[in-house]
Amino acid sequence: MRSEPVVQVRDLVKRYGTKTAVDGLDLVARPGVTAVLGPNGAGKTTTIETCEGYRRPDSGSVRVLGLDPVRQSAELRPRVGVMLQSGGVYSGARADEMLRHVAKLHAHPLDVDALIERLGLGGCGRTSYRRLSGGQQQRLALAMAVVGRPELVFLDEPTAGLDPQARRATWDLVRDLRADGVSAILTTHYMEEAEQLADDVAIVDAGRVIAQGSPEELCKGGAENTLRFTGRPGLDVGSLLKALPADSTAAELTPGSYRVMGKVNPQLLATVTSWCAQHGVMPDRISVERHTLEDVFLELTGKELRS
């Protein structure tokens, strides 16, 4: 039961005119939180919207909770919550009015007042949607996605443009949903968000999944790590380098601030500290930097700007 995927995308292709937005994408999302990361134009939203039943695949197959999102839409829709990237609310509707309305379309909705309180939407009062702040609009869209007590929610950039408080509130809600057995597929540009929330991360580029795994797995993979320390300026870096394993590098970045890159492990740390002892150097600050998801992401997708 636990291992049954909530989303299964196989060899999905979706074109708009001559542009191929999704190009043979494979994605299996297990229960829990799956983050889909990728540069702009990578095909994240197209993939999500195909799962939501908005778009028909040009080829390949998509199953959500075991159902075809287009042909079995009526069966699927009540079980899935959708948060669009923007909009989705009558411009003249009040936040609570719209949320109550969406609740009425479901058989066993959440307590609307509690949800309004939880997401800090109580202060919206009689303000119509078009006059709400961007953050309030985002939180309302999130509330609308969860109010029907779905098994799975699709959140398309749920915290884009939110202030830190609202971002925390959103993260907390996603964690509580997960704890109560609701799965989530979320797209995001924020590495921290994926690291904080996701059980599983899929990195998408040019319409394909180019890496997938838990944040820890992705960060471990292949890439080098970094060790930094400070000491007196002008140490003999060449001598340090000789002491280090062959694939390492060492450099004095600014006077007195040194960086060692390579396979950072206890042996390397010991080598550096014993070299310091031999040379009468007290490394004031010594730190090992774990490879972040952002490093992995940039390594995989390149550093050029995307359109």
Next chain:
Amino acid sequence: MTTATGTYSPRPGAAPLPRMIAAQAALETRMLLRNGEQLLLTVVIPTLLLVLFSSVDIVDTGSGRSVDFLAPGVLALAVMSTAFTGQAIATGFERRYGVLKRLAASPLPRWGLMTAKTASVLVTEVLQVILLTAIAFALGWSPHGNPFAVLLLLVVGTAAFSGLGLLMAGTLKAEATLAAANLVFLLLLVGGGVIVPLDRFGGAEHALALLPVSALSDGLRDVLQHGSGMPWADLGILAVWAAVALGAAGRFFRWE
């Protein structure tokens, strides 16, 4: 997954269809009645026209009292303002702002949404008819004819205008819909036999008579002013408009 029973534990399910449709219709009606521009179109303009042209002799409405000529025309205008102009503009912006898209992901089926929209249009029209009839009576209106024929004309007219409104909203950009729906409203108001009798337009009269608002106002006038039976020709024109427009809207409507 697990058998946890937390606040958010999944318990999915669609509400019963009639409840969903009723909730949707109530929301759509509230949105419409809250919107100032919509009220201008659906309430203020028809009321002003009725009162102004009944009391001041600007347009020659033929023999008999002008209110007897104007009231059926203004009822036709009311139907057009709600089913066509208002619905086109509202739906166009709902499409633009992703409301239709978001609702398409809700348990409410698309036909349920359309049913709710129709119900909301009908509720608004009932309110308009009550208001305009009361005003017309106050102005000395004395209607004739078979209420059933009037009702049938209003319903088929609503279907025709809804089809046209949805066709426009579902194919054009929201701004284009806003402009076009208002322009068409104005043109049909003048050239559709609502306040100006069609025989004032000389040779164009027969072509103008084929417009849906002309057919509706002429049919209503036949019954309410002249007490004739079912105006089959006008009803037929409206039915053709309804079939073509609803068919085209069903075929070409784009949800985003």
